[in-house]
Amino acid sequence: MSKNDEVVLLDFWASPFAMRVKIVLAEKGIEFEAREEDIMGGQSELLLNSNPIHKKVPVLLHYGKPICESAIIVSYIDEVWPSPALLPTCYYARAQARFWADFIDKKLFDGGCGIWRNNGDALELGKKEFIEILQVLEGALGEKDFFGGDNFGFVDTIAIPHASWFYAYEQFGGFKVEDVCPKLSAWIKRCLERDSVTKSLPDPSKVYEFLCMFRKMNGLD
Amino acid sequence: MSKNDEVVLLDFWASPFAMRVKIVLAEKGIEFEAREEDIMGGQSELLLNSNPIHKKVPVLLHYGKPICESAIIVSYIDEVWPSPALLPTCYYARAQARFWADFIDKKLFDGGCGIWRNNGDALELGKKEFIEILQVLEGALGEKDFFGGDNFGFVDTIAIPHASWFYAYEQFGGFKVEDVCPKLSAWIKRCLERDSVTKSLPDPSKVYEFLCMFRKMNGLD
Numbered sequence: 001m002s003k004n005d006e007v008v009l010l011d012f013w014a015s016p017f018a019m020r021v022k023i024v025l026a027e028k029g030i031e032f033e034a035r036e037e038d039i040m041g042g043q044s045e046l047l048l049n050s051n052p053i054h055k056k057v058p059v060l061l062h063y064g065k066p067i068c069e070s071a072i073i074v075s076y077i078d079e080v081w082p083s084p085a086l087l088p089t090c091y092y093a094r095a096q097a098r099f100w101a102d103f104i105d106k107k108l109f110d111g112g113c114g115i116w117r118n119n120g121d122a123l124e125l126g127k128k129e130f131i132e133i134l135q136v137l138e139g140a141l142g143e144k145d146f147f148g149g150d151n152f153g154f155v156d157t158i159a160i161p162h163a164s165w166f167y168a169y170e171q172f173g174g175f176k177v178e179d180v181c182p183k184l185s186a187w188i189k190r191c192l193e194r195d196s197v198t199k200s201l202p203d204p205s206k207v208y209e210f211l212c213m214f215r216k217m218n219g220l221d
Numbered sequence: 222m223s224k225n226d227e228v229v230l231l232d233f234w235a236s237p238f239a240m241r242v243k244i245v246l247a248e249k250g251i252e253f254e255a256r257e258e259d260i261m262g263g264q265s266e267l268l269l270n271s272n273p274i275h276k277k278v279p280v281l282l283h284y285g286k287p288i289c290e291s292a293i294i295v296s297y298i299d300e301v302w303p304s305p306a307l308l309p310t311c312y313y314a315r316a317q318a319r320f321w322a323d324f325i326d327k328k329l330f331d332g333g334c335g336i337w338r339n340n341g342d343a344l345e346l347g348k349k350e351f352i353e354i355l356q357v358l359e360g361a362l363g364e365k366d367f368f369g370g371d372n373f374g375f376v377d378t379i380a381i382p383h384a385s386w387f388y389a390y391e392q393f394g395g396f397k398v399e400d401v402c403p404k405l406s407a408w409i410k411r412c413l414e415r416d417s418v419t420k421s422l423p424d425p426s427k428v429y430e431f432l433c434m435f436r437k438m439n440g441l442d
Contacts, residue, residue: 053324053357067316069323076316095288095297102290103274136274 007032008061010047012039014210016109017070018058019161019200024074026196027157028081071101074157086154097148100140101158107133108162115173116165116211119220127173131180138181145190152194160191160201167204168211228253229282231268233260235431237330238291239279240382240421245295247417248378249302292322295378307375318369321361322379328354329383336394337386337432340441348394352401359402366411373415381412381422388425389432 007025011018011034025032037047037057050059050066060067060076067073078086087094111133114126137159141147147155166177166188178185191197215221228246232239232255246253258268258278271280271287281288281297288294299307308315332354335347358380362368368376387398387409399406412418436442 062313065313067313067320069320072316072319072323075319076312079312079315091297091300092283092286092288094300095293098293098296099288099290102293 006063009034010037010044010050010057010059010061011035012037012057013202014207015057016161016165017056019164019202020070020157021058021060021073021077022200023157023161023196024077024086026200027084027086027152028077030077030081071105071158074154078154086157088148088153093148097154100137100147100155103140104137104155104159104162108137108159112162112165112169115169116215117218117220123173127169127175130169130173131175134177134181134184138184141183141187143183146187152191152196156187156191160188160197163188163191164201164204165207165211168208171208172211172215227284230255231258231265231271231278231280231282232256233258233278234423235428236278237382237386238277240385240423241291241378242279242281242294242298243421244378244381244417245298245307247421248305248307248373249298251298251302292326292379295375299375307378309369309374314369318375321358321368321376324357324361325376325380325383329358329380333383333386333390336390337436338439338441344394348390348396351390351394352396355398355402355405359405362404362408364404367408373412373417377408377412381409381418384409384412385422385425386428386432389429392429393432393436 007030009018009021009025009032011022013036022034035044035046037043039057043055047057047059048055050061051068054068056068058068058070058073060073062076062080067076074086087097111126111130114129115123118126144150146152147159170176177188192201212221228251230239230242230246230253232243234257243255256265256267258264260278264276268278268280269276271282272289275289277289279289279291279294281294283297283301288297295307308318332347332351335350336344339347365371367373368380391397398409413422433442
């Protein structure tokens with residue numbers, strides 16, 4: 001089996017969940033092959049066979065064995081290739097990191113949908129709720145450089161891909177993340193100084209165009 | 222600090238999520254104090270201060286430091302008190318265990334709500350969807366004694382508390398779990414042979430009465 005067959009990512013360029021996996025692979029210096037899935041035209045047989053329960057990207061294939069669900073993939077990679085570690089070694093700090101990763105998983109993507117999938121009053125409500133979610137995260141970040149302290153870690157990996165969708169949310173919602181959450185905005189800039197992040201995140205204007213297309217298809221624009 | 226102050230659980234007797242924590246503490250032989258929360262009449266100051274984000278049980282206080290979200294608490298306990306281990310040591314098996322725990326978290330409780338919070342066609346649809354979820358779990362269990370193989374482990378701890386609500390679902394939905402998922406039904410009986418499980422789960426008829434009260438309060442009966 002060649003190097004490229006060892007680690008394969010079933011990917012979609014705009015998926016913040018797939019971006020998490022690309023960031024952690026880059027942080028660990030692991031070569032991988034990304035196979036783009038056509039989420040509009042139908043998933044590949046490989047995707048359907050690898051993730052029969054959820055039928056979604058990302059899936060990591062490690063020597064052909066599938067691992068599904070992005071936060072679980074990030075944990076798996078952090079265990080198999082332990083250096084540099086993303087999760088802290090202190091058990092309590094690990095539990096705190098998992099809590100915030102879980103909060104982000106439960107709130108941030110769906111919160112964004114409240115903006116870009118709506119118009120009028122529903123959009124205004126979605127914006128209000130999304131900003132409240134960001135403000136909770138801003139509180140969790142506090143005065144630290146990264147969510148875990150001085151170093152880029154687990155929660156940063158889970159959270160930062162969503163920032164590639166923020167420009168679109170700002171356009172649809174008529175607000176600026178920087179105005180409502182200046183510390184979180186500074187954290188985004190700090191993350192974007194890392195090669196692992198810049199090479200894994202798409203151009204935010206491409207995400208905006210992608211969501212504009214979705215809105216047109218659904219009669220929202 | 223006395224032994225009892227080391228580990229405190231903010232609890233509610235009918236919460237399947239709190240039951241998980243009681244099972245894992247019993248599996249590890251850890252003494253703890255359970256403090257019952259009045260979820261109908263208002264949460265305690267301690268709960269609100271310990272879990273300001275979700276304001277829900279269970280919360281584990283370990284030497285006064287709070288850990289929230291039941292699956293995260295179970296992982297924390299498994300790391301702090303590693304014997305007997307709930308998560309397997311093999312990284313791939315750990316990822317699989319986390320996948321099924323995550324599936325259960327996303328589907329099983331909400332699936333049950335589709336039955337007991339509804340009537341008529343909505344209840345019938347809820348029942349159909351709930352049975353489909355159980356059948357996915359029956360497939361994941363396969364011919365094994367427990368989800369991880371021969372021994373009671375992480376996924377069993379996450380899943381088995383929900384079985385204490387199944388009698389109520391059967392009464393409201395007019396079906397028998399044993400008829401639709403015989404292997405899962407045998408797995409429930411196997412889990413109920415363990416002291417850690419029997420002493421952590423309430424009498425299913427009490428859960429049924431509790432949900433009947435909820436249904437009356439919401440004009441469903």
